[in-house]
Amino acid sequence: MESSVLEEKVFHKVMKNVPFGLVVSGEGRERKVYYVNQMAYHMLGYTREEYIKKVQGGWSQFLDIDLREVMRDHHEEILTGEPFELTALTETKDGNKKWLSFRVMVSMELKPVSYITITDVTEKVEKNRRYAREREYLKDCAARDSMTRLLNRGTMEERIKEELEAVEEGQNYAYIALDLDNFKQINDMYGHWAGDSIIMGISNILREVYGNNARIGRMGGDEFAVFIPDVKDRAQIQSQADEVLRRLRLQKEMIGMAEEPTASIGIAFGPADGRSFRELYHRADEALYQVKNEEKNSIAIYTMI
Numbered sequence: 001m002e003s004s005v006l007e008e009k010v011f012h013k014v015m016k017n018v019p020f021g022l023v024v025s026g027e028g029r030e031r032k033v034y035y036v037n038q039m040a041y042h043m044l045g046y047t048r049e050e051y052i053k054k055v056q057g058g059w060s061q062f063l064d065i066d067l068r069e070v071m072r073d074h075h076e077e078i079l080t081g082e083p084f085e086l087t088a089l090t091e092t093k094d095g096n097k098k099w100l101s102f103r104v105m106v107s108m109e110l111k112p113v114s115y116i117t118i119t120d121v122t123e124k125v126e127k128n129r130r131y132a133r134e135r136e137y138l139k140d141c142a143a144r145d146s147m148t149r150l151l152n153r154g155t156m157e158e159r160i161k162e163e164l165e166a167v168e169e170g171q172n173y174a175y176i177a178l179d180l181d182n183f184k185q186i187n188d189m190y191g192h193w194a195g196d197s198i199i200m201g202i203s204n205i206l207r208e209v210y211g212n213n214a215r216i217g218r219m220g221g222d223e224f225a226v227f228i229p230d231v232k233d234r235a236q237i238q239s240q241a242d243e244v245l246r247r248l249r250l251q252k253e254m255i256g257m258a259e260e261p262t263a264s265i266g267i268a269f270g271p272a273d274g275r276s277f278r279e280l281y282h283r284a285d286e287a288l289y290q291v292k293n294e295e296k297n298s299i300a301i302y303t304m305i
Helices: 002-017 038-042 048-057 067-073 075-080 122-143 153-165 183-190 192-213 234-249 251-255 277-294
Strands: 021-026 032-036 084-091 097-107 113-120 173-180 215-220 223-228 263-270 299-301
Touching: 021 038, 021 048, 032 048, 038 048, 067 075, 097 122, 153 173, 153 215, 153 223, 153 277, 173 192, 173 234, 173 277, 183 192, 192 215, 192 223, 192 234, 192 251, 223 277, 234 251, 234 263, 234 299, 263 277, 277 299
Parallel strands: 263 299
Antiparallel strands: 021 032, 021 113, 084 097, 097 113, 173 223, 173 263, 215 223
16 A cells, blocks of 8 residues: 555656656546646646646647547547647647647547647747748748849749649740840949849839739849730730830939930740740740840830741
C-alpha cells in the first residue's frame, strides 16, 4: 500500500514538472478527462477545472481544428493505436494566440482512450513564418526590376512560357513591346532624374492601363513588355496601347520637359504570330522597329510579309 502511494506521489511530481502538457481522456458521446497535468492548463492560462470543462466541451471550441477532419485524416492510426501529430492555433484565456503541437495516441482496448501530449511551439512556428516571409521577399526581389518593381526580363520570359503552356484551343493572346523614344537625349538634356521619372511614369501607366490580368515587365533600360494571355478583341488591345501613349505624353508637364515624352509600340498576336516566347518577342520587336524607323510615337501590329 505504501509502495502504491509512493509511486502515485512520484508520478504526480514527475508529471507536474515535465515540459509538456498531458491529457488522458475517454472518448465517446461524452468525453471524460481522466488526467490532466499542470502544464496543459497553465500554458493556456486556465485553472484545472476550467481546462477540463473546455476539453470535455470539445477541442474544437478553443482550437483551430476540425476534429472530423482529424479523424478522417488519421483513421488508420486511430484504429491501430499508432501515434500521430498535428499542430493547431489556440486561444489562451486572456485572448492571445498560441501554436500547440499535439501528439495523439488512441487506445481501443476496452473503449477509446486518448493519450495526448501537448507542446507550445509558438516561437518555432512564428520563426518559420518569418523565414518563409523573408524567403518569399527575397524570391520576389530576384524576380523583379529593382527600380520599377515590374517583372525583370528573365522572370517575364519564364512567366510567359508558363502562360503559353496553359493556352487552350482557340485562345488568343498578345505580346506588346514598348520602347521609349529618344531616351538617351532625354537623359543628356534633362539629366538622369528626368529619365528615371519617365521610367517610373511609364511603369505606373502600364500597371493602370493593363491591370492584374496582364504580365508586365521591364526588359531592360527603356524597353518594356506586356503579355495579355486571353484576348477577346484586338481593337481593345490597340485602344489600350493608344491610351498608354496618351498618358505618357502627359508626363511632360509633371517633369517640366520642353517636349512630350513618347514611345514606340509593336504588337504581335498569337497564336497567328507565334506560339513561343521567342517568336512573339521577335515579331513584336519587328513591328516596334517599324515604328521607330518611320514616325515614332505610334503603334504597329506585326504583319507577316
